[in-house]
Amino acid sequence: MPDGSADTKPRTMPAAEARTLRSPAALVRAGLVPPGAEPELDRLTARYAIAVSPTVQGLIDPADPADPIARQYIPDMAELETAEQERSDPTSDVPFTPVKGVVHRYPDRALLKPLLACPVYCRFCFRREVVGPDGGLLSEAELEAALDWFAATPQVREAVLTGGDPLMLSPRRLGHIIRRLSAIPHLDIIRLHSRVPVAAPERITPEMLYALETDKALFLCVHANHAREFGTAARSALRALNRAGTVLLGQSVLLRGVNDSAEALEALFRAMLAARVKPYYLHQLDRAPGTARFEVPIAEGRAILRALRGQLTGLAWPTYVLDLPGGAGKAPLGPDFAVAEGADWLVEGPLDGMRQRHAEPPRPAHGFPPPHPSR
Structure with a gap:
């Protein structure tokens, strides 16, 4: 194929x-x-x-x-061969867990993991040591304690539902979570990360769409790694979500043997946009145990993306990131098209590959540019 x-x-x-x-x-x-x-x-x-x-x-x-x-x-x-660089908790969820089901690494946002079950289990999953069919479902008391933590933490402006896959919850339970989060004044954004629209699109029912209704800004990050995942049923589910007012973003992992070519990534990003999904993140592989066969070197990933710059719309351009071990955050990996040379910049044109010198304007004597003259 x-x-x-x-x-x-x-x-x-x-x-x-x-x-x-x-x-x-x-x-x-x-x-x-x-x-x-x-x-x-x-x-x-x-x-x-x-x-x-x-x-x-x-x-x-x-x-x-x-x-x-x-x-x-x-x-x-x-998968049973663990490389020296691989870790059981590569993104360091455990040290940043104030209450069960919550991960708080960034100042203004936190994860809520209401369950650890998924519609499919990816062989490269960074939480593969904890996800599984037993579900890891928070009890009613644990879920309420997690939601209370969000309500009591005013610096958190965004709640990110992940897991596991939050769309594996029943519409009743998911609707309760969305309503509780929506009632917290300091929360501006609710974000969900899910494989369901492409792996189990039959779950996007009218009841599920109703559960997602909120006056807050709601974003759904759809995890997909290959253009063929956007089949007829997936596109239909994504259209239903889009019509219901859900903003759709795309999240992918750069994977050896799946999408490690300019042609495969271009097809993936074009398929996302055609399904009204904006490519958001392209992740460097998280080094979970037994995943080494999927890893693409960063230099190769940068070269693949460099080959795409200027060849497809900027709407299709995700941020290529590495989630650093120890909870240090997601670091953008480029590629770069500008290098400093003295006080100037040499900027490479994506269309012609030629470098042009871009001189910086002189600094004003007092640190502020003069006002524009009245027109």
């Missing part, structure tokens, strides 16, 4: 396959792993959860051993 085809027709699944696959045996029956792999994969499953939703199953080409959709979701024994 071509890298850039967002309109590739999903394969038709028998009724027996139209359920989430959660075991190596189920993957064998679906033809997604060979029968001989089952015993070893059982050992892997004891550590890391498996879930491949019906929608994702329909996007996989089982005849392609390098299928970029399969690579994201089908388990591989390499």
Whole structure:
């Protein structure tokens, strides 16, 4: 299948396959792993959860051993090999958890993790040590304590619902969370991060849309890594969210064998925009255990993005970031098109590759530019 085809027709699944696959045996029956792999994969499953939703199953080409959709979701024994640089908590959630379910790293925003279940389990997930089918659902008391923390922390202006996947909550429970957060005067923004619109679009029901209603600014970050994830059902779910007033942003991870080429990233970003999703972040891989096979060197990532600058609209341009270990925050990685030379700048034109000198204006004697003359 071509890298850039967002309109590739999903394969038709028998009724027996139209359920989430959660075991190596189920993957064998679906033809997604060979029968001989089952015993070893059982050992892997004891550590890391498996879930491949019906929608994702329909996007996989089982005849392609390098299928970029399969690579994201089908388990591989390499996941049991932990590299020296990998960490069980690569983004340092634990040290910044004031109450259960809350992570507060940045001054003006905090995460709320109401559950740790997802519609699918990505093989590169940075929370793979804690997410799984048991759900990690906050109890009623724990959820209320987390919401009370937001109400009592006035410097926090933005609540970010993540997990796990907040759209795996029932509309009733999600609606309660949105209403509680909406009633907090100092909160300006509610943001949700989700795979659901592309991995389980059937969950975007009228009840779910009603649960998301709020007078606050509400943003939904859709996690997708390949253009083919924007199939017919996904585009329909995203249209419904857009019509309901939800602002849609795109979040991706740069992944070896999935989107590590200028052609694949261009197709992904164009597919996002066509679905009314603004590319927001392109993440350098978080070094969770067993994920080394997905890592693309930063220099390569910068070169790929440099090749795209000027070739596609600025609307498609995400911020390429590395979430630094220890909770130091997301650092932009470039690429750069300007270098300082003395008091001037040499700025490279994305269209012609030529460098032009950009001289800085002289500093005024008193530190402030003179006022413009009246016109």
